[in-house]
Each structure stands twice: as structure tokens, then as C-alpha cells.
Amino acid sequence: MTDTFTDIIPAQSLFGRLRANAPDAWQSYVCHDFVRQLGNGTLPEAAFKHYLIQDYLFLIQFARAYALATYKADDLRAMRQFSGTVHAILDMEMSLHLDFCKGWGLFEDDIVAEPESRACITYTRYVLDCGARGDVVDLQVALMPCMVGYAEIANRLMASSDTRLDGNPYRPWIEMYASSEFQDVAKAEIDLLEHTAQTRGGDARIKGLAEIFARASRLEADFWQMGLDLAK
Known part of the structure; x- marks a missing residue:
């Protein structure tokens, strides 16, 4: 099988060590049943639409985090890199997301009128x-599980x-x-x-950082589960 995205990340990198220290949490996210059903086309439409709505509301908080x-x-x-990401989210990604949502019959007024789900609030806060x-x-x-996780998930799906x-x-x-x-x-x-960890003692903090990474990964898995629960 073709290497997945994070398989080609050096194991000695901070991200590689975080992933190695939280394998169950990471797998619960990138191999979630929502993802599997999305890949084989069996995911209920209602689950995907709910995810799309909540993902837009998530992006608002994502921009605040950056x-x-x-x-x-x-x-x-x-x-500069962080501020560039804020600009990309607010001025590009959110517009692209809305364009994508239109193909599923979802429009901005309807999306922003929806309340944030418990999964969205829990994760973003x-x-x-x-x-x-x-x-x-x-x-x-x-933040790593979100950005890097989506790259890993899409790479896995394309290779599966x-x-x-x-x-x-x-x-x-x-x-x-x-x-x-x-x-x-x-x-x-x-x-x-x-780059940032080099000046912030990343090596000495691996245990605490791995706990953050694991919890964020589990909260990402809960975000997928939110869509499946709605479709039941």
C-alpha cells in the first residue's frame, strides 16, 4: 500500500513522536467509521450535511485560535505564518466551504442560524x-489533529x-x-x-504535549461521531 501522509513524516520529529505516543487516539480519529463510510460512499447524506454545517461553525473558532x-x-x-492562516480561513477557506455547501443545498443564512453542536463547542473551546x-x-x-489529520485521512482514502x-x-x-x-x-x-518547539523546550515536554494531542484527536473523532449519531 502507498505510504500514508504521516508515515512519511520523520519519526524523530515532534509530530512523529506525538503520534507515536497517542496511537489509539489518532487511529480512533483517522480510521473512524464516518471516514470509512465517506470513502465507500455509504455515509448517510444527513450525517454529511450536519458535518458540513458544524465544520463551518468550527472554522470561525479555528480562525480565532490562529x-x-x-x-x-x-x-x-x-x-507571519499564523496570521497568513487567519487570512486564508476568513477570506478564502470559509468562502470555498460555503460554495461547497451550496452543492448540498446548504446556504450561509441557514448555516449560521444553526447552533453549535456539543461536539463542536467541546473541541474548539x-x-x-x-x-x-x-x-x-x-x-x-x-490544532495539529485538524489540519494534519485531514491530510492523513484523504491520503489514506486515496490509497485504500x-x-x-x-x-x-x-x-x-x-x-x-x-x-x-x-x-x-x-x-x-x-x-x-x-520551529516553535525548538525555543520552547518541546523535547522536555513530550508527555504533556502528547496528552494534549491525544485529547484533541479524540475530540476530532467525536466530531465525526456527531454526524453518525444524527443519522441514526
């Missing part, structure tokens, strides 16, 4: 709390013999996150984590 990371950063390189209480590395580690692309209504979603553009963004996030 704005906080800009404030927490120690150097201009990190500040945990990330923001990690940033408020800790430093920039704590915040980055809490169980994935059905022809006639799969979720093919555009898979291909969007499997694109070289998104994969490069995820790799840049991993590289930036290495």
Missing part, C-alpha cells in the same frame, strides 16, 4: 483553552482499495483534502511546529 497563535508566537516567521493557558506550542499541538471514487458523492471532499495544495499546507504546519 489569531491567538499569532499573538503567542515568539518570532516574525511564526507570526478545548483548543482555545490550551492556547489561553499554555504557550504557542500547546496551542499548535491542539476499499475507497470507491466512481459514483461516490463524497469524492470532491476526498480529492480536495488529498490535493497537493492541502498536503503542502499540512506539511508546513508540521514544519512550523518543529
